[in-house]
Amino acid sequence: MNATALEKLQAAFPEATISTVLDSAVIAVQPERLIETLSHLKNDKDFKFSLLLDVTAIDYLEYPVAQEARFALVYTLRNWQKNMVVQVRTPVHDPDAGVPTATHLWDSANWGEREVYDQYGIRFIGHPDLRRILNHWQFKGHPLRKDYPIKLGQICYETDSMEKEIRARLALKGVSQSTMQDINTEIMFLNLGPSHPVTHGAIRILTALDGETIVANVNEIGYLHRGFEKTAENLTYNQVIPLTDRLNYCSALMNNIAYVKAVESWLGIEITERTKFMRVVMSEFFRIQDHLVCIAANLVDMGGLTNYWYLYNEKEASYDLISRLTGARLTSSFTRIGGMYRDFYEGWEADMENHIKNIEKGVSDSYKLVAQNRIVHDRTQGVCVMSKDLALSYGFTGPCLRASGVPFDLRKDAPYYNYDAFDFEVPVGTKGDLYDRLMIRYEEIFQSIKIIRQAMKMIPEGPIFVSDHRVALPPKSQVYGKIEGLANHFKLIFEGVKTPPGEWYDSFEAANGELGFHFVSDGSGRPYKVKVRPPCFYIMGGFHEMVEGSMIADAVINLGCINIIGGELDR
């Protein structure tokens, strides 16, 4: 964030304390002024923070430095045109009394605040649907509070009928009670999932049907919730990396990179050039993998199984390179804070070129089957449309936002890792329908291939790890030969990479959209708090807007098209 923007912010909020952390500005306000501040930030023509990226809270119970209140609430906003990130913080004195909700400003606040309520027990006054989201409805306590006993096992097995929610949604849609009961217009409730061929994991999509048309829809997530954030609080920074594999498991390495990038940016470590290029090559390669899975699964949902093989065979073949490089097919855990686990193996260029050539062929074959296919056009064009404003309001990012016509891509707008040096284009859709979302992914595959080819030409020789003793393990000769080396090794392994105390947010353009990490550090080697901003969590939050009014078959392909990955959705 540049100085003029900061001045403008200070001028607009004279009472608030404004500081800058990395690239974002942090505005601290009192709860009474929270909504006023947020609404000013959203609506003022100077600011126009149209994206609410994330809502989270922090429990300072065990924090070494005393704070104003035990809980603090953080709203992360983004202005996509000028690429400004602002975090609005407010202390929460009484979580049970709560703070006013921001759901009327951004629709994404709905799920974001629900998550905060679920994990921290902070109430939101005026929230339309304040109930648990990731944890089971019978769950007792709020797991991300520091005083939650993590060894306490809770067995919850009763399903939530969600009848109240779907009836509320129906009422909102103007379906009266008498319509629902009249035998001629009776509404049928149908659960798609949690275990259904289309969910590609476990999500529950409860629909109210009129014939085959979906009148109302509510969704239940959290079936794959495994407490990533709580687990991470008890591990050192480097130990968290294997957990990030399991976020978006279709592009595991991208999560690794996004995570270490966030930590490195706070440490102020400038990684080596070769590492940067390695990360670009690998993240674009995994972007391709992710899109291949998404398109393939999407076309299977549409009934075109052959496409699946054209795309998936190539993805499967790519695992040869991935497993040769990282030692694992799916859970790569390939990055470390300060560099990479290993350098490329000898002859990787030929392998990579071979794979991307095959991928190009497979994708072109599949594209030929789809591009001129009338059935595909009828199924996708003008279906499940998400308008630009609504997409922004629901916090869409990545391909789904670009499909709605917002040309926002962090690789272009906030370039990291020399992305500004590459020649590539960001495909943008016009209508925000299924067709746009599908075709954008096709095009992004070709663009990623382009970036990989350029990066392969430009990648320099050199070390893949920084020589900073704060993060890099000393060479073995020193570990075994010198006491300083041994002590350094021991401390790095047992205590972890020490980060200076503070809080920061850093984001990365993952395959699905903006993957953000909000960290709180207390100066130790373990994160005091990690909050992931998973792109598909907010996209799923807008799912009902896309499918209401369309048919079951549309909802099915829409779910595939927005690329819901249970691992990062439920964490």
Added chain:
Amino acid sequence: MSQLDILLVLLRVAVGAFVPLCFIAVLVWLERRGAAFFQDRAGPNRANIFGFRAAGLVQNAADGIKLIFKEDVIPGHSAHKFYFVLAPLIVFFCALVSFAVVPFADTLVLEGKQYIMQGIPMDLGILWFLAITGFAVYGIILAGWSSHNKYGVLGALRASAQVISYEIPMGLALVSLLVVYGTINLNEIVHFQGKLLFGFIPMWGVVLQPLAAVIFIVSAFAETNRTPFDLAEGESELVAGFHVEYSAMKFALFFMGEYVAMFVSSSIIITLFFGGYQIPWLSTETLVAYAKPVSMLLMGLVPVAAALFCGWMMKNNKSHYDRPNDPRVREAKVYRIIIWMMVVVVEAVLVGYLLYAAGGAADRILVVLLQIVTFLVKTFMMCFVYVWVRWTLPRFRYDQLQLLGWKMLLPLALLNIFITSAVVVALS
């Protein structure tokens, strides 16, 4: 009734019932291997009996055995268990019986008596097919309804709506066809197609009525509930649709019923539009008249075809990695021996025919056999088209399917009737 009569009745019933049943195995194999071919993979090729895999056909036996020994679950929540059991029977039975009117060879004339070469000798022809396939949808509706499952009901609803809407364009496409042929008897229709247009084009239905052919084929695809019209079971949407609650052999009956239906509708398409059992340019009379040269030609062609096939098989049927004493090569060698033994038998029969039986009844029997083979080959090719389409196209949405049926096919079929009638009236 002479012994010959009884023998021929048995033969007809055998062909009418067992050919569709045997084709289940062939079609399941074709579907799976065909899909694999389109999708750049191998398909089922591991199941074997003593190392003999029969190109993957053994997999069917394995699947069949598995289905027989699976637990046969009847959902406890279903209030209509009788209909639940009845439904797959209806589907399978209707599919099988609808083949009964399709002539698989020309009428055999032996000792002055005529023997119609179809399962049930009757004159209903195409009407029988329409009636029986229309009835088959009751099986699907009953299955969905008696399962007491929402997916099942949705699948059944989709199936019934689809079949009803597509029967109309199908029937109307037939009307224009019948105007041309002037008969509903399928054997006469095939006879008609044995003639030549302008002296060199076979007068096949697809030449005379291309539009009707397209409409009929599309409708036939819809009637058999196959992609792009497989909405009734659309696995990504309705899990398995109407047969979601079925297991073991009751599921297998649906499954086999689908393949029988596919075989029957292929055979109907062949009969109506692609000359049925007719070999192009060679009508029954021509074949009977030139039986001797035809058999000599066969004597020459059969070994050539066998040699080509064996060469191809020996080249491809081997392991893709080094194996000592490769069992696949051994397998192929055994197949080669079997094929050449079959060739020897065929040659011996043909030689015997030429030496002792040429002229008279044997000519006609030879022609019937040839026509049965032609019929099966053509049907097989049409089935391949079914498989091809299934693995190429995605699925329609429910409303788009109805739009296609009512707003595209129906007006086209009506237009076709007007044009056809006008042309027929003008010409006559």
